[in-house]
Amino acid sequence: MKARELSYTALLVASAIILGLFESLFPPLFTFAPGAKLGLANLITVIAMFTLSLPMTFLIILIRVLANALIGGTLFSLMYSLTGGIFSFLVMLLVKQLGAHRVSIIGISIMGGISHNFGQLTIASLVAQSLYTYNYLPFMSLAGIIAGFFVGLAGNYILIHIEQLGSSIRIKHY
Amino acid sequence: MQKLLKTLKPFDYILTAFALFLSFIPLILTLVHKQPHTNNIAVIKMNGDVVDQFVLSEDADRLEKTYYPAEGLYNTIEQVGDQIRVKADNSRNQIAVKTGWLSEVGDIAICLPHRFVVEVQGEKSFSEENLILPFF
Numbered sequence: 001m002k003a004r005e006l007s008y009t010a011l012l013v014a015s016a017i018i019l020g021l022f023e024s025l026f027p028p029l030f031t032f033a034p035g036a037k038l039g040l041a042n043l044i045t046v047i048a049m050f051t052l053s054l055p056m057t058f059l060i061i062l063i064r065v066l067a068n069a070l071i072g073g074t075l076f077s078l079m080y081s082l083t084g085g086i087f088s089f090l091v092m093l094l095v096k097q098l099g100a101h102r103v104s105i106i107g108i109s110i111m112g113g114i115s116h117n118f119g120q121l122t123i124a125s126l127v128a129q130s131l132y133t134y135n136y137l138p139f140m141s142l143a144g145i146i147a148g149f150f151v152g153l154a155g156n157y158i159l160i161h162i163e164q165l166g167s168s169i170r171i172k173h174y
Numbered sequence: 175m176q177k178l179l180k181t182l183k184p185f186d187y188i189l190t191a192f193a194l195f196l197s198f199i200p201l202i203l204t205l206v207h208k209q210p211h212t213n214n215i216a217v218i219k220m221n222g223d224v225v226d227q228f229v230l231s232e233d234a235d236r237l238e239k240t241y242y243p244a245e246g247l248y249n250t251i252e253q254v255g256d257q258i259r260v261k262a263d264n265s266r267n268q269i270a271v272k273t274g275w276l277s278e279v280g281d282i283a284i285c286l287p288h289r290f291v292v293e294v295q296g297e298k299s300f301s302e303e304n305l306i307l308p309f310f
Binding site: 114123 | 219
């Protein structure tokens with residue numbers, strides 16, 4: 001791996017951790033969906049997906065989740081964000097395969113937001129040993145759509161600017 | 175705005191609408207299977223085990239009870255008539271407390287770090303347990 005790619009990856013990891021911590025300072029945005037967050041750190045996942053290889057993107061998610069759990073989380077918040085993070089990554093990857101002419105970064109991010117919350121509800125459902133947990137799905141999906149939209153919008157702009165920088169970081173166009 | 179609409183692609187709308195539609199299915203299933211005009215039951219679970227059950231009827235007395243899922247952890251529930259809520263607990267995110275009042279079948283308040291759950295079930299689950307099948 002080139003030093004430039006390594007430092008870029010490290011920069012993304014650091015940004016993801018800071019964004020996660022920054023977000024935890026504020027009260028939850030979605031009062032109608034218990035436990036749902038804006039998920040600013042997912043912005044980094046979206047950027048990584050378009051500029052780095054799959055293993056590196058996965059690594060960024062893992063490090064971000066573990067670091068945030070070590071800094072200010074519990075075992076449950078770790079389980080939550082790990083399942084949500086991995087699940088949303090897989091879904092976003094799948095949606096991305098549709099191609100740039102069919103789905104935009106915003107759409108990919110929205111699907112990521114929804115699946116992230118679905119993953120979290122699954123953990124809640126396992127812990128509570130109750131399928132009723134899924135009754136919150138409409139609220140959680142709505143929160144995921146709103147969060148995913150704004151994260152995707154921001155990701156869209158950032159990726160355009162990364163491209164314009166003319167750096168060695170290239171946007172992978174599917 | 176126009177620039178934004180240009181950015182969005184057809185599958186953005188299709189997938190989002192489809193996912194939103196799918197997420198209503200559990201709620202619809204719960205509503206379809208709802209028993210009419212019976213008192214619901216609030217089930218209190220700690221660590222996955224049922225520890226208490228309260229009948230949620232309109233003329234029930236007001237009830238407040240505190241549970242201790244583990245040392246140093248507490249969850250206080252409050253029942254007023256046919257509603258129940260987690261009134262207070264000492265978890266960080268207060269998700270169960272913020273969930274508010276529960277009264278309908280399928281309503282659930284979960285305090286994950288304490289593994290404490292309040293769930294409203296239909297009376298059916300009681301009779302199902304006691305159901306004795308006749309010999310054929």
